[in-house]
Amino acid sequence: MNRDSPPLLQSLGRGFKGRCPACGRGRLFNGFLRLAKSCNVCSLDYAFADAGDGPAVFVILIVGFIVVGSALYVELAYEPPMWVHAVLWPPLLLALALGLLRFLKGLMIALQFRNDARLGKLASKQ
Numbered sequence: 001m002n003r004d005s006p007p008l009l010q011s012l013g014r015g016f017k018g019r020c021p022a023c024g025r026g027r028l029f030n031g032f033l034r035l036a037k038s039c040n041v042c043s044l045d046y047a048f049a050d051a052g053d054g055p056a057v058f059v060i061l062i063v064g065f066i067v068v069g070s071a072l073y074v075e076l077a078y079e080p081p082m083w084v085h086a087v088l089w090p091p092l093l094l095a096l097a098l099g100l101l102r103f104l105k106g107l108m109i110a111l112q113f114r115n116d117a118r119l120g121k122l123a124s125k126q
């Protein structure tokens with residue numbers, strides 16, 4: 001764990017809000033999903049941050065569970081025509097996926113900072 005890292009709940013809150021993992025005041029993102037180069041308040045360099053495909057995998061699993069479960073329930077309970085499924089589920093899928101992606105990316109970057117996770121770095125035994 002990073003020596004100067006905040007407590008776990010504070011790290012999760014900062015990541016969820018898209019704030020700097022160190023100070024909690026600066027912006028983490030420069031656009032919808034584009035990571036800023038550094039914090040505009042404390043100047044923390046975000047070069048360490050590499051969320052990779054992690055947020056996308058979690059979004060696929062969470063959104064897939066919700067949408068497939070909902071579609072299955074609607075099909076078994078109401079037996080609507082196929083066009084209802086075609087109209088109902090793609091917008092929900094898109095809204096949930098885009099809604100969750102930014103939050104999960106922020107969470108993963110905040111946890112990387114908190115745990116001092118870096119690419120190619122192994123924990124040293126002391």
